[in-house]
Amino acid sequence: MDDLPLAETDEAPAGIIGGTVDEGDPAVAMLRIYPEGEDFGEICTASLIAPKVLLTAAHCVTPEKVDGGTVTAFFGTDSYGEEGFWVNVVETHIDPAYDPTNKQAGHDVAVAILEEPVAIQPLPYNRVPLTADRVGEPGRLIGFGDDHEIWGFGGVKYHVSTTVHTVTPSLVGLGDRDHHTCQGDSGGPALMDVSGVPTIVGVTSFGGVQAPSICTDGWHARVDLSLDFIDPFVNAP
Incomplete structure (x- = not known):
């Protein structure tokens, strides 16, 4: 698990509108996606649902973004700090029902497979119809x-x-x-x-x-x- 720095900045920006820094929830990770040939990547969020499996959004890991590129996962609170760790993602898979032209139809779901298992308790995902x-x-x-x-x-x-x-x-x-x-x-x-x-x-x-x-x-x-x-x-x- 390599500690890979992100772009340097004088101040770490916030996320989640109206939220506060989350020092817990260790199973929630950050994905950094660098498409092939690109110097700058993009950020998405993901959840550990098995020791080597992250649940994320399909639109984060479409083939044009990940094929030939690099995807890594950060576990921790502040990816600009010294705590936390990084794990390489070796595979990504998209729900075949996902339609990128119609996100209102749902199924914007994907999994990212980690290079090695992570010793963090996974989060459960819902198996009951939501009404x-x-x-x-x-x-x-x-x-x-x-x-x-x-x-x-x-x-x-x-x-x-x-x-x-x-x-x-x-x-x-x-x-x-x-x-x-x-x-x-x-x-x-x-x-x-x-x-x-x-x-x-x-x-x-x-x-x-x-x-x-x-x-x-x-x-x-x-x-x-x-x-x-x-x-x-x-x-x-």
Whole structure:
């Protein structure tokens, strides 16, 4: 596990609108994706769901971004600091039901396979159909993305407590204008209690962006619709 620095900056930027720095949630990682031939990469967020398997967003690891490029995962709070560690990603796989031209249809789900197992307790993911009666219940969002002031590099883990406002046949919406996800939080977990256990119910997928640089909302692909895709990777020997 190599400690690979990100771009240098005088001040680490924030992420998650309305959130605070998250010193816990060790299973939530940052992905740094460098496409082939590119000097600068992009950030996404991911969740450990098995010792070598990360759950993230399909649009983060499309073939044009990862084929021939480099993907690494950071486990820790501040990727600009001295604590935490990096692990190489050796494979990525996208839910075959994902349609990049229609994120409202959900299935913006992918897995990233790590080079070596990580000794962190994985997060459970939801296996129960998500229904509209969950609207109004509490949830939590976690990500390494930008804040609403300036789109920067991201790289610090933030979280925010909020509530579910919508459940559609393919998506779950959490938060309000002041408490939600932003650029770089894609792939991160939308958590709710399922049978009393914090559980991934959605993968951060997309949001409305108000020009020039204000993130305004966040929508999350329901994981209960992608079990046939996810389970074989989690259950692989």
